[in-house]
Amino acid sequence: MSVEVMEEEWLYSEEQVRALLEWVRGREGVERSAYPFMRVVAEQALRPSEARELRVSDLVLPKRGLGNLTVRYSGTVREVPLPSQSVEFLRAWISEAGLREDNLLFPDLRGRSGSTPVYQQVWEQAQEAVLPRDEQYSWRLGEPISILRESCLVKWLGMGISPFTVAELAGVTPSWLALRYPHCFGVEDAEIDWDRLEDVMGLPEPLKS
Secondary structure: OOOOOOOHHHHHOOHHHHHHHHHHOOOOOOOHHHHHHHHHHHHHOOOOOHHOOHHHHEEEEOOOOOOEEEEEEEEEHHHHEOHHHHHHHHHHHHHOOOOOOOOOOOOOOOOOOOOOHHHHHHHHHHHHHOOOOOOOOHHHHOHHHHHHHHHHHHHHHHHHOOOOHHHHHHHHOHHHHHHHHHOOOOOOOOOOHHHHHHHHHOOHHOOOO
């Protein structure tokens, strides 16, 4: 399996993600769905293509407790839990936008699936306004919206959540996570007890020739 490594310095910190989303939320004259769309990508680690195709009917938003999000990708379906804060936010967004059960969750001004170019333009403007402009970080300004998903996945791994759980939530495999974010797995720091390993791997005495 060939997977491009995502280096730690390429990712955004929680503070940067928060500042970027706040800028998008306060921006006038853009698609009103841009902020909720990017927030869901950032909080639930969805692929932008998955988020664009979500419908209101894909959500379960109880008045109390965890909600649920049904995500479809390449013919597969997975369930993503929604924390109470996300449930509250999405309930408010659906009400504010006047969305019905069969509507897209993040429609453009004509009710169609949100335009990738429009979202990307807003995102690039947010990067220009928020991220450092020095030589060390200027190259990061061109990162696509999917960097929000990447940063969320690394945050989950850093919190000690099982790679198997993270993989299930993200719709990938644990091996993909290890190859994509090797710095999260501390491979270079692993210490091997060779004496113990030799004992474990050795055959029982009667079976030795």
